[in-house]
Amino acid sequence: MFYGLLFYTAPETRDLFPVAMGVQRSRFLQALIHVLQTVDRPDDVAIFLRQLGRDHRKFGVLAKHYEVVGDALLRAMAEVSGPRWTPQIEHAWRDAYDFVATIMRDAAESERGPAVxxxxxxxxxxxxxxxxxxxxxxxxxxxxxxxxxxxxxxxxxxxxxxxxxxxxxxxxxxxxxxxxxxxxxxxxxxxxxxxxxxxxxxxxGPPMGQLTLAPQSERDLLMVVGGTGLSPALAILEELVNTRSTRRVGLFYGGRDVADLYAIDRLRALSRQHPWLTVIPVVEHGDEPGDAEVGTLAEVVSRYGAWADRETMISGSPDMVRATVSAMLEAGTPLIRIHYDPFTAG
Ligand SMILES: Cc1cc2nc3c(=O)[nH]c(=O)nc-3n(C[C@H](O)[C@H](O)[C@H](O)COP(=O)(O)OP(=O)(O)OC[C@H]3O[C@@H](n4cnc5c(N)ncnc54)[C@H](O)[C@@H]3O)c2cc1C
Ligand code: HEM
Structure with missing residues (x-):
């Protein structure tokens, strides 16, 4: 209903979107949910929204579009909510949308770097x-x-x-x-x-995400990565090598089976060169696991305890991130030590 109203009232916005819109629909909703869930951490929310606003320049989004999008969103919400949509609720949503839109728009307008x-x-x-x-x-x-x-x-x-x-x-x-x-x-x-x-x-498009090496922390690190979720971990490991860091890193690297662990040789070589790095391969299927641990990453990591003294980064499919965060919280890891990107938790 939201997009229907938007394209009806501001038809020029239709061309900014791809023909098939399933992905955008879920991302827009996820972004709103993420803002609501983290609204009491204003610094994190502001970083996220500034990145999102700068990123929107590449779609051709202009300052004037924020108003028509906000109007369509609120009208759609009012329509769907029926009598539950009170003036008080409308007011609260208007404030919330303006808060989000202002940060995104201002970041886009003040950015001097390229859009792409x-x-x-x-x-x-x-x-x-x-x-x-x-x-x-x-x-x-x-x-x-x-x-x-x-x-x-x-x-x-x-x-x-x-x-x-x-x-x-x-x-x-x-x-x-x-x-x-x-x-x-x-x-x-x-x-x-x-x-x-x-x-x-x-x-x-411009860089996004906050899964960077917590530079303000001197704590040792724990990386829990599945499949191509290894990429950000490799980038961070390269930075640790370049800066001659001595922080200890435990890396749980998971896949469906041994053949799926495409970068295991590269990781083993890195760990031989740098004794601060320990690599633990994990496979879901137990046939010929070699020295890999068997189970899901969530099960295997939490078997080792809470890892409460480490900064933990989790990266992989939405299901894997969600399961690992839950298992670690249950094992006693403080939430503040667990880092992952919002969309990867689905
Ligand atoms: C922060 C972030 C970082 C990412 N980094 C990488 C990366 O380094 N390498 C990489 O390969 N991918 C990465 N992804 C995933 C990538 O952005 C795409 O979502 C993925 O490549 C699927 O896009 P697609 O167009 O092929 O599938 P779509 O056409 O968008 O989706 C097709 C179908 O596949 C399903 N689907 C989408 N993603 C997945 C998934 N991950 N697992 C299983 N089913 C899925 C959809 O629900 C849909 O049913 C990252 C995602 C995020 C949010
Ligand atoms: C509250 C304000 C907004 C939020 C929270 C928001 C959120 C998002 C998110 C999370 C994405 C996916 C980003 C990505 O994949 O890189 C997205 C994509 C997009 N947004 Fe927004 N957006 C907002 C406002 C707008 C406005 C004002 C427009 C202008 C019409 C717009 C147009 C688009 C377009 C064209 C895409 C790409 C769609 C696609 O690739 O499928 N957005 N938005």
Whole structure:
């Protein structure tokens, strides 16, 4: 109803959106839920909304659109709520929307960096049937922090922006490495794994996310990563190496089976070079697990206790992140020590 009202009252906004809108619909709702859930942590909310506002420039969103979107949203909510939509509630929602929209709009207007970077694919290697490592190069390096993610658009799927996490720390040559898993029925991921080519030009949006190395903390680290959720961990490990850090890192690296752990040799080599890094492979299926632990990441990590003295970062599919956060909270890990990006918790 919201989008119907928006496109009816402001038809020019329809062209900003892709034809198939399932993904945007769920992201918009998730963003609102995330703001509501974290509204009592104003600093985090403001960082999130400023990033989102800067990111919206790449869609062609202008300051004037915030008003028409807010009107359509409130009218749709009033329509759906019926008699439960009181003036008091309307007032509260109007305030909430204005709070969100003002931060996003101001961040977009004051940003001097580009809305998008053009990146040329320099390397494409299919490591597994459903997984590829892709390197893209920009003429000016994208100023992301290790652990952040970027949203990308590929020429094969115009206007379908998707988030990917760089697997390296920012590089002065402007090279960003991505690890991409093709999900069944996935529009963009399958095209990247099967059809992207060296020479393709991708558009990349500004950095987002707060899953960076907590620089204000000296605590040791725990990384719990599944599949391509390894990427932000690799970027952070590279930063730790570059800064000669001595913080201890425990890395639980999970996959469906041993063959799925595509980067295990690279991690083992890193751990031999840097004794502060301990890698624990985890597989869900027990046939020939080798030295891997068997179980879900949530089960295996919490078997070791609460890890209360560590900063913990969790990265992977929404289901994996949700299960791991729950298991760790139950094991006694303080919430304040657990870090993950909002959308990855689904
Ligand atoms: C912060 C963040 C960082 C990310 N980093 C990476 C990364 O480094 N590498 C990477 O490969 N992906 C990453 N993703 C996931 C990526 O953004 C896409 O969601 C994923 O590639 C699917 O896009 P698609 O267009 O192929 O699928 P869509 O066409 O959007 O979806 C097709 C179907 O697949 C389902 N689906 C979507 N995502 C998944 C999933 N992860 N597992 C199972 N089913 C799914 C959908 O519900 C839908 O039914 C990240 C996501 C977020 C939010
Ligand atoms: C309260 C204000 C808003 C919130 C919380 C919000 C939230 C979001 C989120 C979370 C995404 C997905 C981001 C991504 O995948 O990179 C998104 C995408 C998008 N938003 Fe917004 N948005 C807001 C306002 C607006 C406005 C005013 C417009 C202008 C019409 C707009 C247009 C779009 C478009 C075109 C997309 C891309 C859709 C797609 O890729 O499927 N948004 N928005």
């Amino acid at each position: 970077w053009m990146a040329r694919i320099t390397h494409h290697q299919r490591l597994l049937d459903d997984l590829a490592v892709v390197r893209a190069q920009t003429s000016v390096p994208i100023p992301y922090a290790p652990g952040q993610y970027l949203s990308i658009e590929i020429p094969q799927r115009p206007r379908m922006w998707r988030s990917l996490s760089p697997a390296n720390a920012p590089d002065s040559d402007g090279i960003v490495e991505f690890h991409v898993r093709a999900v069944p029925e996935g529009w963009v991921s399958r095209a990247i794994v099967a059809h992207s080519n060296v020479g393709d030009v991708w558009r990349i």
